[in-house]
Ligand SMILES: Cc1cc2nc3c(=O)[nH]c(=O)nc-3n(C[C@H](O)[C@H](O)[C@H](O)COP(=O)(O)O)c2cc1C
């Protein structure tokens with residue numbers, strides 16, 4: 001069995017992809033949070049990559065397309081790109097290609113995206129996506145579109161059935177909903193691990209990227225860089241509540257609401 005890397009190779013944009021990259025298997029989507037549904041998809045993609053003896057590349061978009069396009073959707077960030085790459089590597093991905101989602105990218109037709117990005121720069125021989133995957137201007141392309149394009153461009157396409165969670169598809173949106181309503185056990189079930197945010201500690205504050213997904217304001221039992229800690233969550237802030245001070249990279253994992261509520 002192949003050993004899993006601590007962190008997948010990270011390419012920021014197509015220009016960062018090595019020019020001598022050989023044929024690949026691709027999986028595509030935002031993958032925010034790398035929840036259990038995403039991991040079941042990656043398992044399937046990994047099997048295909050192993051059968052063909054090819055590397056598995058995860059193509060992801062940043063920022064969330066819905067945020068760039070101003071769609072009415074909760075796009076609070078469950079995982080930073082670095083955390084996503086770490087989780088992807090643990091799930092069996094060899095390399096992550098982060099495509100900056102801009103209005104220009106959003107305007108590409110399904111045909112142009114498949115030809116230029118997937119078959120062209122990323123040398124796809126197989127593409128494995130969830131059954132609900134859409135792509136291309138006005139989200140006009142779906143799994144069937146991709147399959148037709150792949151037949152002409154030299155890659156096969158698998159549409160993987162969606163893993164359920166609590167009578168709905170396990171999704172980042174579902175996970176964000178659980179988090180917003182304070183259902184930490186629901187979040188943990190969807191992610192397969194407790195929710196973690198990554199930021200930088202400055203005194204008692206943890207400075208986070210704007211739009212980081214947080215549980216409702218209140219006090220929580222957590223771990224801070226792996227050690228037990230109490231933290232206070234505000235509307236868009238996290239403070240360490242044990243009177244200590246510090247600085248540097250900080251990973252806060254939310255365990256349960258202090259006082260027994262969750
Ligand atoms: C080239 C390209 C253009 C896109 N244009 C649009 C768009 O115009 N409107 C839209 O709602 N989503 C658009 N999207 C986003 C996709 O519908 C979809 O959210 C994205 O491919 C990520 O897949 P996922 O949502 O399954 O993770 C586009 C995606 C790509 C790759």
Ligand SMILES: Nc1ncnc2c1ncn2[C@@H]1O[C@H](COP(=O)(O)OP(=O)(O)OP(=O)(O)O)[C@@H](O)[C@H]1O
Nearest residue numbers: 029030031037041129130133162163170171172173
């Ligand atoms: N439950 C699931 N099971 C299998 N594959 C999934 C599941 N949910 C999403 N996918 C697939 O994972 C890839 C990334 O999807 P995406 O990031 O849109 O996930 P999502 O959870 O639906 O996100 P959001 O709720 O923000 O739309 C896509 O190919 C998508 O089809």
